[in-house]
Amino acid sequence: MGKIIAISSGKGGVGKTTVAANLSAALAQEGKRVLVVDTDIGLRNLDIVFGVQSVIVYDVTDVYENKIALLDACYHFPAYGDLYFLPASQAIDKEDIEEEKFYDMIKAAANQFDFVVLDCPAGIETGLKNAIRTADVAVTVVTPDMASLRDADRMLQVAEACNVKEIYVVINKFNRKLVRKKLMPNVDEILNRLGAPLLGIWCFEDRMVQFQNRGELIVTDSRRKCVKEIKNSAKRLMGEQVPIKIR
Ligand SMILES: Nc1ncnc2c1ncn2[C@@H]1O[C@H](COP(=O)(O)OP(=O)(O)OP(=O)(O)O)[C@@H](O)[C@H]1O
Numbered sequence: 001m002g003k004i005i006a007i008s009s010g011k012g013g014v015g016k017t018t019v020a021a022n023l024s025a026a027l028a029q030e031g032k033r034v035l036v037v038d039t040d041i042g043l044r045n046l047d048i049v050f051g052v053q054s055v056i057v058y059d060v061t062d063v064y065e066n067k068i069a070l071l072d073a074c075y076h077f078p079a080y081g082d083l084y085f086l087p088a089s090q091a092i093d094k095e096d097i098e099e100e101k102f103y104d105m106i107k108a109a110a111n112q113f114d115f116v117v118l119d120c121p122a123g124i125e126t127g128l129k130n131a132i133r134t135a136d137v138a139v140t141v142v143t144p145d146m147a148s149l150r151d152a153d154r155m156l157q158v159a160e161a162c163n164v165k166e167i168y169v170v171i172n173k174f175n176r177k178l179v180r181k182k183l184m185p186n187v188d189e190i191l192n193r194l195g196a197p198l199l200g201i202w203c204f205e206d207r208m209v210q211f212q213n214r215g216e217l218i219v220t221d222s223r224r225k226c227v228k229e230i231k232n233s234a235k236r237l238m239g240e241q242v243p244i245k246i247r
């Protein structure tokens, strides 16, 4: 049975979709069979990040309604390895999702993959809860600012209430220069506040938006400074001991 990983945050815009896409591709590049599911029902974005927004036919609801088999509804990206993507529905709202059918679909998917990665919606309401209650692992994405940390705190309470077994933090859009000038909280301050172990520190990357607008994943370009840490985060998720450099 594969691991189900919910990429969540509480606060919007901190990088959940970015982390879900690049971490999934990095796991696939390591030889894992990976399904990434957009669970941001009604506000999907992962299709744009993968560059398939104009060709979407099937989505999550078609699969849990048994209109089509999971693999037939997914996009396969052989360029990244064994990586599959299932889009979210745009036609319904988060509140309208059939919770039990969605739960059963995600659990069944875990029988076919090494990792099922869920790109969760912002907030701590129904949409997040539906996703997180299926998860074995919650990866909480935070940016180094107080609003993100406070919302992540609330998100972690939801994960604990849903008995998620493992919880990690990805610090995204990190800027070492600003930390040195004490204009951003440092890594220790963030981790002490959240009380969860670190999966990775992903620096602010000027070209991130450019890559996403082109429908390309930054993890494919090893010249970009955040890529080594994205790959190391994937290795840590796979259980490898890769030290985190905190200068
Ligand atoms: N490490 C990074 N460096 C620079 N920009 C980033 C980084 N990570 C994400 N971004 C940018 O931040 C914006 C928000 O990212 P993303 O859509 O992944 O956030 P989100 O948490 O999924 O948002 P939402 O809550 O709306 O779903 C995007 O424009 C993305 O390109």
Ligand SMILES: [Mg+2]
Pocket (backbone or CB within 6 Å): 016, 017, 018, 040, 045, 119, 120
């Ligand atoms: Mg998103």
